[in-house]
Amino acid sequence: MEAVGFIGLGSMGEPMAAKVLKAGHTLTVYNRTADKARDLVEQGAKLVQSAELAATAGGIVITMVANDRALEDVTLGPGGFGERLGRGGLHLSMATVSPDLSRRLAAWHAERGSHYVAAPVFGRPPAAAAGKLWIMYSGASAAKQRAKPLLNAMGQGVFDFGEDPGAANIVKISGNFLMSCVIESLAEAFTVGEKNGIDRQAMSDMFTQTIFACPLYQSYSPLVAAGPGDKVAFSMHLGLKDVKLMLETAEQAGVPIPFGSVVHDRIVSAIARGRGDKDWIAMSLNVSEDAGLEPKKSSA
């Protein structure tokens, strides 16, 4: 069993940390707003007042924070855990961040004898609570091996993308990019149908029972057909963050991705029209508006 620090107890991090605890590891947790830690503390976790204190020398720290800046802060900033983790320590970085940052942090840790493994996830909070996340990881082999039991506690499948610490991040942001393409393509198809008098939901039903009978389509397609409701599983602002990560990664690699630009423009326009706090499914509304349709009252 490991001594594990867990930093970042958001809607994903909290249930993930619970799984680590349940697997029998010693758990120290830190979150900017401490009340998120209550349940975990009741279950036996120790709550600390800084990222730094979440680390034990040579132990493991898992980070599940909002973005690149937050990850840099909790690792390298004042009160960060990086130096304290020290020789033999393992930083398991599970949030969606840029491959560049993963590579920089891996190099930073290497200079200190600590290790960095990127291990971002697919799945929403209920999947995290059930330990059913899909996890991709990359980094040095020995470090990955040490991380494996923890990842198995949180996910139903772990996929290895080699030694480059940025690789797992690229696969993750590629996956999010593919999801955004699903939204846009469905929105285009349903809108063509709608303006021909065809029921959007009927189209959705057929596609998700036949050629696209998979979790992602079955979750997204009915929402694209109905228009986004009030529930926000993944906000437009997060969508913008992710498509920017993809566009920057593609640009650096010298790859034009025109679908990426289309999706980017949808999201920028959605935010410009006041939908930044809506679920990113709402980019489908722009497709409707471009076609001269009034977006539905409940969703605009």
Added chain:
Amino acid sequence: MEAVGFIGLGSMGEPMAAKVLKAGHTLTVYNRTADKARDLVEQGAKLVQSAELAATAGGIVITMVANDRALEDVTLGPGGFGERLGRGGLHLSMATVSPDLSRRLAAWHAERGSHYVAAPVFGRPPAAAAGKLWIMYSGASAAKQRAKPLLNAMGQGVFDFGEDPGAANIVKISGNFLMSCVIESLAEAFTVGEKNGIDRQAMSDMFTQTIFACPLYQSYSPLVAAGPGDKVAFSMHLGLKDVKLMLETAEQAGVPIPFGSVVHDRIVSAIARGRGDKDWIAMSLNVSEDAGLEPKKSSA
């Protein structure tokens, strides 16, 4: 049991006709090149020398031909079956054609007391042979009801899209459009991965086992990862035909579909580069070339 004429015995039509025969109907078949009918004749079908002779007054004619022009020819042209089908007859139109043509033919039949049902399909030849096609249909209710047992003989599921005879065609070309978007989006993601040293097939494996664990992705994704081989399941020229149908339908409906334009341009470029007879998966090669990669020898 019905007296059924079947026109168009290509790689899809032949096994579909066999299912009709097996279901106990009387089958008369016509194909431009008669030798495609051999097996069916052995199984009891009657081969005739013109589209016209495939029809019996008040019977059913199923058409599974290459495109709009071929459908117009066998129906309305010299030697066409339309007039002979006559009052009470049913034209079951199962190829991928434009909604416009379906609407025009439906009106033409209505003037003569015959009926038109559009019933295009999803699925490739093996699915046709197994009677496992997915079928969408639209047209007048009574005509659809009469068509249903035949469709059940050919498919594992039938989806009703109402009275507009063009509706089923729109759903079908929307489905093909969605597939083309899958190819493009995967090609963009894999190429970003490849230029970062990540194995395309490893990315494909993960996506098709997790968020995209559905038939379409599991069939297409490995091909986009590997590059198209010599097998041509759906040619680039057919891909162009279909994306044009989608763009024209969208334009008429007043719907901008930027993903459609991107895919269209990939296909136009692929054909301009001499890949018109390749499988449409080969549009992924253009993504690679745009990124400065040499397309693989085996596939270019």
Added chain:
Amino acid sequence: MEAVGFIGLGSMGEPMAAKVLKAGHTLTVYNRTADKARDLVEQGAKLVQSAELAATAGGIVITMVANDRALEDVTLGPGGFGERLGRGGLHLSMATVSPDLSRRLAAWHAERGSHYVAAPVFGRPPAAAAGKLWIMYSGASAAKQRAKPLLNAMGQGVFDFGEDPGAANIVKISGNFLMSCVIESLAEAFTVGEKNGIDRQAMSDMFTQTIFACPLYQSYSPLVAAGPGDKVAFSMHLGLKDVKLMLETAEQAGVPIPFGSVVHDRIVSAIARGRGDKDWIAMSLNVSEDAGLEPKKSSA
């Protein structure tokens, strides 16, 4: 001096015909609505009641009609002038039509010993009235030579694009395509400026006095800056016709033109939002709306 028939007396055709008359030629005119011919008749033209009667055997017929269909009708349709023009006749086709139609008509004329020259123009009605059009032409050399004096009467410059009768049409639709790109690019730039608090007209003033000090920008840029008024010099519907000609010509030639697709989508969206009868400058309003700006009252 020639015996000239002139078919199509719209806002361009009428002043062009007047220039032919003023140059001393015998002029016979035909227009669907005859009252457009009044001024020309006063100046000495003869008005006839069909396209056919506008032709004299071996003479010249100039056509300046709305689109491909109208050109086919007045040439080949019932009451068309084609057969009557006969051996040695010259059809000078000055409207914006497809290269395909020019090629077909040229072949049709060739079979009858008559000739076809495509000679579309740049310029608006005031330029036509001043004999200041820019004209591009293509076709057989002898026929072009015969057409030259007439073109000189209507234009300030004539540009030769060789023997292919479709070539001049391609240059013309390319020019219109370039103009549409000017509208879109200026709209994007001005909107970025506007949302940063910069006056659109101030940007326009600078560009049109410096790097873009040419007629087209000086005419279009202030309109893109101000938003289109009530004047309609070139309607959105005509814009759609022209960008479709360009996209079809490009597709046939195997050339992806992504700018063409962007402009096409702007126009489709503008029409879908009820702006089909506005000047095509109004495609700039979509750029503004995509950026969350309310289009100006006066123009929406």
Added chain:
Amino acid sequence: MEAVGFIGLGSMGEPMAAKVLKAGHTLTVYNRTADKARDLVEQGAKLVQSAELAATAGGIVITMVANDRALEDVTLGPGGFGERLGRGGLHLSMATVSPDLSRRLAAWHAERGSHYVAAPVFGRPPAAAAGKLWIMYSGASAAKQRAKPLLNAMGQGVFDFGEDPGAANIVKISGNFLMSCVIESLAEAFTVGEKNGIDRQAMSDMFTQTIFACPLYQSYSPLVAAGPGDKVAFSMHLGLKDVKLMLETAEQAGVPIPFGSVVHDRIVSAIARGRGDKDWIAMSLNVSEDAGLEPKKSSA
């Protein structure tokens, strides 16, 4: 007459500095590679060994450096001139940099009682040598008034874009964006023509003598028609820098600019294909390659 420091003696900065000197001002120059200053020193300029020494308290410093980073370095970095310029000093920033940096530097100067005016330019080295640049500027009124005589010495026209120090930069990068759109649109049109057997240069000649008879088109269009030669007036890498500035500015302002994305992708692809050091006109080669044409030997 002013005491003027000039930092950045590249192909633009050197002739601009010469104009300042010729106008009678005292000139102190700094460049990373000092030999660029030889001619200026012969004409009476004083050469110094650091950016800092180019400034005199309360004087004027003109910067004409490569990019944002270089501007930050010479102003704020170790050996930078910012602190030395001091109260009453004027920083005249003439390079193409981001509006964000202009705003930050203006605020930084304001805290110290110095002033910042952004004054980027249109024009190439010969125009700089002739004092014929076009200059846009923005910043506080009094500071602009002081800058005016210097700008008049370097340019043939000065355009005022108000108080926001970032405004002039936005107009400048918008202008470069418009130029890139000219390249792309011409390349698309010429390639459609070429594949129809029309001479690219003939198309170019017509357009630049008629609707696009303005300096920018007359300079760029023949190059797009011919393909880029060996001369590099503006490299692809600089093109990428500028289109990124435009895309970032647009994104921050909430404006989708699809033309910007198309141009961006052309440039990324050109660099990926090994053309990063070519003139940015070479983005036209990608248009040709997409159409299945071999890029010309001399230019690929």
